[in-house]
Amino acid sequence: MVRLSIPAQLAFRDLALQAVFTAIEAEADPPLSQARDEIVSAMNEAFNNIVLHAYRGILGGRVDLAVSARRGEVEIELCDRGRSFDPDAVPDYVAPDDLDIAALPENGMGLYIMRSFMDEVAYTRGAHGKPNVLVLRKRWTPEGLPHEVPPGLAAAKKESSQSGWRLRSVAFSSQDIDRSSAGSLKRK
Amino acid sequence: MTTTSRTDSGDETILRIEGTLDAATAPDLRGVVDAIVDEGRLLITLELSGLRLIDSSGVGVIVSLFKRVRANGGQVRIQGLRDQPRAIFRLLRLDRVFPT
Numbered sequence A: 001m002v003r004l005s006i007p008a009q010l011a012f013r014d015l016a017l018q019a020v021f022t023a024i025e026a027e028a029d030p031p032l033s034q035a036r037d038e039i040v041s042a043m044n045e046a047f048n049n050i051v052l053h054a055y056r057g058i059l060g061g062r063v064d065l066a067v068s069a070r071r072g073e074v075e076i077e078l079c080d081r082g083r084s085f086d087p088d089a090v091p092d093y094v095a096p097d098d099l100d101i102a103a104l105p106e107n108g109m110g111l112y113i114m115r116s117f118m119d120e121v122a123y124t125r126g127a128h129g130k131p132n133v134l135v136l137r138k139r140w141t142p143e144g145l146p147h148e149v150p151p152g153l154a155a156a157k158k159e160s161s162q163s164g165w166r167l168r169s170v171a172f173s174s175q176d177i178d179r180s181s182a183g184s185l186k187r188k
Numbered sequence B: 001m002t003t004t005s006r007t008d009s010g011d012e013t014i015l016r017i018e019g020t021l022d023a024a025t026a027p028d029l030r031g032v033v034d035a036i037v038d039e040g041r042l043l044i045t046l047e048l049s050g051l052r053l054i055d056s057s058g059v060g061v062i063v064s065l066f067k068r069v070r071a072n073g074g075q076v077r078i079q080g081l082r083d084q085p086r087a088i089f090r091l092l093r094l095d096r097v098f099p100t
Helices: A010-029 A035-054 A110-117 A152-161 B026-038 B058-071 B083-091
Strands: A002-008 A062-070 A073-081 A118-126 A132-139 B002-009 B012-021 B043-047 B051-054 B075-079
Touching: A002 A010, A010 A035, A010 A062, A010 A073, A035 A062, A035 A073, A035 A110, A035 A132, A035 B058, A035 B083, A110 B083, B002 B026, B012 B026, B012 B058, B026 B058, B043 B058, B051 B083, B058 B075
Parallel strands: B012 B043, B012 B051, B043 B075
Antiparallel strands: A002 A062, A062 A073, A073 A132, A118 A132, B002 B012
16 A cells, blocks of 8 residues: 655646555556556546636645556556545537547536546545545456456446446445445446 | 647647546646647647546536537547546546547
8 A cells, every 4th residue: 555645736647646556566466557547647637626626726725545456457546635526517628520629528528537547436425524536447467368357246337338438336335434325426 | 737838730729638637637737728729729639648637627618628629619529548547537437429
């Protein structure tokens, strides 16, 4: 487990990324391959959201980062004490079809990127002195090998891929934080 | 950190973007985009082989350029997209919109 408390400023985002990949490379294998790009992309959006939306660019906020890595899996937890948000209130990103140029969105892609590139994304709104908690989890296998997926998850993956999403939300637990009221970011 | 260089050659403008295009650096690129649009440049090539990382803020600026140039009757072409930026463009299905 790696823990790090970072100023909530964009200039410190690379430090958060460095902590994540140091933890992965020290404790996990196989090599990340393309999962690296996906984790980087999701982490960037998560950190941006905290700095720009939770703290709204106000200096003094902090991001408490916790990274747990083991074979082929990493869990990244980002805590902040800024403004909470309602994942269900975020408009869905609609990927452009039929070259509809005018409809191309210029923002609102961050949550979609997180949901798409990570296997699990869960958000708990802070209350009663507890912080907002965003958890990102990613699993990967060596390139060329089939993804080892437990039967329950396989069914969820199948369902989610049919609806155009990758697996987004699966129940999990943590000894550090009570997530009994955690709001998953599963699309309704 | 982002490095941008603009080269005008006849009707075509080549905009080379290198490094990281993200929430911290995208505002700087907006000024370059505004200038290109205000000058009425219509044939734009984004050369992105040196772009190491992009986030949704960076994508937003490129989409803005694309929409504004297209609205003026022009075209934005992308070349050199690779690695993480390529993964983002594919995810957002922008690779189907931008001529590459």
